[in-house]
Amino acid sequence: MSATSASDAPLLSVEDLSVAFAREGGTSAVAVDHVSFALKRGETLALVGESGSGKSVTALSILKLLQYPAASHPSGRVMFEGQDLLAMSERQLRKVRGNDITMVFQEPMTSLNPLHTVEQQIAEILSLHRGISGSAARKRVIELLNEVGIAEPETRLGSYPHQLSGGQRQRVMIAMALANEPKLLIADEPTTALDVTVQAQILALLKQLQARLGMTLLFITHDLGIVRRIADRICVMNKGKIVEEGTVGEVFDTPQHPYTRQLIAAQPSGAPAAAQPDAELIMEAKDLKVWFPIKAGLLRKTVGHVKAVNGVSVAIRKGETLGVVGESGSGKTTLGLALLRLISSDGPIVFMGSQIDTLGFKDMRTHRHDMQIVFQDPFGSLSPRMSIADIIGEGLRVHQPELSADARDARVVEALGDVGLDPESRHRYPHEFSGGQRQRVAIARAIVLEPTFVVLDEPTSALDMIVQAQIVDLLRELQQRRGLTYMFISHDLKVVAALASRLIVMRHGEVVEQGEAAPMFADPKTPYTRALFAAAFHLEEAPGAAAAAPAGGAPA
Structure with a gap:
């Protein structure tokens, strides 16, 4: 040769x-x-x-x-x-x-x-x-x-x-x-x-x-x-x-x-549900702080704090989706967990008219069925030892113990149908499902209790584009049919643009920009937001690079 x-x-x-x-x-x-x-x-x-x-x-x-x-x-x-x-x-x-x-x-x-x-x-x-x-x-x-x-x-x-x-x-x-x-x-x-x-x-x-x-x-x-x-x-x-x-x-x-x-x-498409300015306030927090202590020395004294969430104020109205975006470590997930009282925080939190930041564990249980969360990793958040029926029905056993086994099973079947899964699959286990199917199970687990407020923590980040688009359509359809209110946490701005009517951009635990989603996508004000949008939509890395948003909400 x-x-x-x-x-x-x-x-x-x-x-x-x-x-x-x-x-x-x-x-x-x-x-x-x-x-x-x-x-x-x-x-x-x-x-x-x-x-x-x-x-x-x-x-x-x-x-x-x-x-x-x-x-x-x-x-x-x-x-x-x-x-x-x-x-x-x-x-x-x-x-x-x-x-x-x-x-x-x-x-x-x-x-x-x-x-x-x-x-x-x-x-x-x-x-x-x-x-x-x-x-x-x-x-x-x-x-x-x-x-x-x-x-x-x-x-x-x-x-x-x-x-x-x-x-x-x-x-x-x-x-x-x-x-x-x-x-x-x-x-x-x-x-x-x-x-x-x-x-x-x-x-x-x-x-x-x-x-x-x-x-x-x-x-x-x-x-x-x-x-x-x-x-x-x-x-x-x-x-x-x-x-x-x-x-x-x-x-x-x-x-x-x-x-x-x-x-x-297979790109997330469609317009998010419009926010109604006179709608009921579902979740509100003012000057919320989540600081984690930094300990050092033999006696493990506190020498400083990691300010994961530092003075953040949010207000979310019924039927809308608030998008929370930013890099890893910006405090997005910590904010969501704090609002649900899954971690300790400082600052008033009002849920459906009741102040919940002062409530203890037992008192919070009366609100749990109204607030749910869907996690990023559906495989890690589903117990491998429980069938799909048991996973989805667990919340019903805890919060609605008066339901008979047949009534509980009927609710599980209904939830699986709502998320587009075959009800006959409820006797199978998580490892027998694909990533997209497992995420649908996680969503079914959240909605079976008929909540008012759902935190969606990166629910599409590890999914294929086709499955991702399907999950976005599913979330939008469930929101319209059930009147759900979402906090959607993500670093995928194409998905956020298809779902969120309002937007919060976080960096280092603080809000650097917030407002209506469409105007923010069209004309971001801060250099950090412009850089974030440029990276997300493959634009030139330069101030003002983010393009105007088309009708669907996503930048061109």
Whole structure:
């Protein structure tokens, strides 16, 4: 082979790859079905599709990271620089993993070792693959942390994963992946649960490092907005197959497959319920404070406070949705938990005309059925040991003990029907449902008590675009039919624009801007709000960059 043809050969070629998982009874389920694609040196290929489409299974197969013998490859080859990775022994693969090919996973908190410091985890890779240790390793770790944008990296060497923010943990994962300057980086949903500003920083960082190292990038995501910004080519996956492939321009401008068209069209849409200025005040708080003490020294004396919420005032009227936006650590979730009296706070809180901030645990129980919360992670908030019927019916047993078993079951069936789930599925368990279905169960659990006020804490952040749009439509329909009042906490401003009639922007525990949503999207007043909107809607990072909002409420 000539030098020219060798340089033109793809770095990675996946050929007719199939992946099957063994089931009980000797049967198997095909997760990836005869998939083929190739990556040229230095290019970025995006693998897109909803959960369960086979994206991550395909990526894990490249490095044989699936659990065997439960997973098998009925067909296919994965050729990397002329060698079939699937045919390699585990010993041979160790020389490739973490050296020539590295991977950044979706959730850094579960991928990083909670018992090892940042320095130990990065230095381990340098030691295993390059034989670098001691002071040389520490110097290289500091260089890597500096490269990925960790401020004052020397102060973070002794930090554990739980002491870092989500963005910092993802940057540490990228530093680990880049430690040996790999030829191919596989990034599996690396920005899914990150704030829009941190997301923009991570994407810019990947592109910058890719250009400097000449690295090839396989980027797995369900966010098509990210694909537009980072990818050269796209492969669209659905039910284990690649249904369309092409350049970014080709796929977005002239999508050929019905599923691709559905994916591109799956954006949260519609107008939020209009706020009525004379409507009843459901929730009101004035000068609310939530300060967490900082303790130090042998006697653990309080030496300061983390001002998670610092002097915030809110008023939410019946039937409206108040959107609360801001970066991680801005105090959004803490504000919601404080209003529900799930954490201690200072400042008056009035719920449906009654002051509740002075009530004890027992007295608060009389209000609990009227105020509910839907959490960000539906899998973590649903007990794996309880059936769906028990999960949804638990609140009824506590707050309406007079209901018979049959009456309670009928209410569960009604709630499942309201959220678009088959009532017959109520005897199944959370692990048997998809992410979108689990979130519908969480919503059913909240509405079964017929509450007045619901806090929605990032309920769509980890969901596919198609499922996300479905959940937004569901929430809007339930609000109109049941007269619900929402506080919608999110960093996804496209979703907020489709649901919220009013908006609060928080930063460092304080409100930096608030008002009617449409005027704020059209003309944000503060530099922070402009930067937040610019990052969310992929606009130029400049003051006044946020575009005017169209009829649906979302900026153009």
